[in-house]
Amino acid sequence: MGRSPCCDKLGLKKGPWTQEEDQKLLAYIEEHGYGSWRSLPEKAGLHRCGKSCRLRWTNYLRPDIKRGKFNLQEEQTIIQLHALLGNRWSAIATHLPKRTDNEIKNYWNTHLKKRLVKMGIDPVTHKPKNETPLSSLGLTKNAAILSHMAQWESARLEAEARLARESKILHYQTKPSSHHHHGFTHKTLLTTWTSKTNQGNADHQQQQLESPTSTVSFSEMKEPSSAKIELVGSSTCLNLIKEPENDWFNSTVHEFEATEMAGGVDEGFTGLMLAGDSLGRSFSAEKNETVKERSGGGDCSNYYEDNKNYLDSIFSLVDPSTPMMF
DNA sequence: AACCAATCCAACCGCCAGATT
DNA sequence: GAATCTGGCGGTTGGATTGGT
Numbered sequence: 452m453g454r455s456p457c458c459d460k461l462g463l464k465k466g467p468w469t470q471e472e473d474q475k476l477l478a479y480i481e482e483h484g485y486g487s488w489r490s491l492p493e494k495a496g497l498h499r500c501g502k503s504c505r506l507r508w509t510n511y512l513r514p515d516i517k518r519g520k521f522n523l524q525e526e527q528t529i530i531q532l533h534a535l536l537g538n539r540w541s542a543i544a545t546h547l548p549k550r551t552d553n554e555i556k557n558y559w560n561t562h563l564k565k566r567l568v569k570m571g572i573d574p575v576t577h578k579p580k581n582e583t584p585l586s587s588l589g590l591t592k593n594a595a596i597l598s599h600m601a602q603w604e605s606a607r608l609e610a611e612a613r614l615a616r617e618s619k620i621l622h623y624q625t626k627p628s629s630h631h632h633h634g635f636t637h638k639t640l641l642t643t644w645t646s647k648t649n650q651g652n653a654d655h656q657q658q659q660l661e662s663p664t665s666t667v668s669f670s671e672m673k674e675p676s677s678a679k680i681e682l683v684g685s686s687t688c689l690n691l692i693k694e695p696e697n698d699w700f701n702s703t704v705h706e707f708e709a710t711e712m713a714g715g716v717d718e719g720f721t722g723l724m725l726a727g728d729s730l731g732r733s734f735s736a737e738k739n740e741t742v743k744e745r746s747g748g749g750d751c752s753n754y755y756e757d758n759k760n761y762l763d764s765i766f767s768l769v770d771p772s773t774p775m776m777f
Numbered sequence: 778a779a780c781c782a783a784t785c786c787a788a789c790c791g792c793c794a795g796a797t798t
Numbered sequence: 799g800a801a802t803c804t805g806g807c808g809g810t811t812g813g814a815t816t817g818g819t
Contacts, residue, residue, distance in 0.1 A: 466787095467788075468788090489804070507788085511787075552808085558786095562785095
């Protein structure tokens with residue numbers, strides 16, 4: 452037999468949370484942390500089910516949540532990661548510190564998806580809806596590579612998420628009231644991840660953390676053992692995967708680049724729709740020049756160029772050496 | 778001012794994988 | 799090993815808000 456039922460649903464309140472309920476939940480977690488959501492509501496004096504409490508906490512009350520409008524960089528990150536990962540909102544959220552998966556999902560459904568559709572881009576495949584077959588240009592191979600990368604990234608994100616969860620639990624279970632802000636963002640996630648993947652390679656790790664697309668600082672924290680890592684942009688975690696030991700990954704990227712140099716471009720150009728064409732076109736301007744020269748201009752070349760911009764922007768997330776301009 | 782439609786977003790629902798008994 | 803619980807995830811809903819007429 453299993454455990455006793457999670458909660459007696461009879462008589463439990465549903466719907467919007469009141470300020471009083473919020474305060475009760477906050478006060479309880481501040482004082483005791485969250486060990487078991489099942490028993491929490493009763494202990495906290497709430498007539499809600501544990502699931503509702505967890506949702507309220509993770510999506511609204513958590514102190515490390517950033518609210519308000521998404522900036523351009525965040526929009527771009529969402530679109531790029533969605534192209535790679537699909538509707539895996541929690542995975543996408545791991546690259547957007549302080550944003551919840553629910554918020555990202557909502558923003559995608561209400562803003563970004565519509566914008567893509569408006570531009571004639573399929574929000575599921577990130578391809579133009581009237582795209583003509585371009586396999587002769589090596590697209591199939593690139594698509595396979597991207598797909599392969601997405602699989603690799605998915606597996607890595609799962610590991611990351613697991614580590615993050617462990618860190619969160621440890622943090623709140625051991626020091627429930629030791630902080631009021633930024634308790635367990637990518638700080639714990641990254642330190643755990645890097646320590647597991649980069650042991651004995653501190654210099655290199657530091658180098659990676661100081662990549663051009665992320666801002667990482669180790670400064671005074673309330674918890675002496677923790678380093679404060681503030682992510683600007685989304686690439687820090689992705690940067691970590693391009694380590695020397697990630698032979699497959701590097702070879703895949705190189706393979707892709709080689710194919711690209713041979714004239715191949717891949718599908719999708721949602722990067723272009725960000726804040727109008729001008730911003731999209733600014734991605735990887737340096738590389739685009741080369742493409743322009745090769746392609747010889749004209750409407751068709753613009754299409755290829757645009758696609759390349761899109762891919763460049765994705766690979767900029769992966770490869771910090773590739774410039775990404777905003 | 779009143780009505781309606783569109784949009785936003787917090788919260789719920791149902792499913793799943795892993796944990797627990 | 800089966801039954802059941804738990805936490806997490808993605809999809810969906812519906813009330814609130816905003817904008818247009």
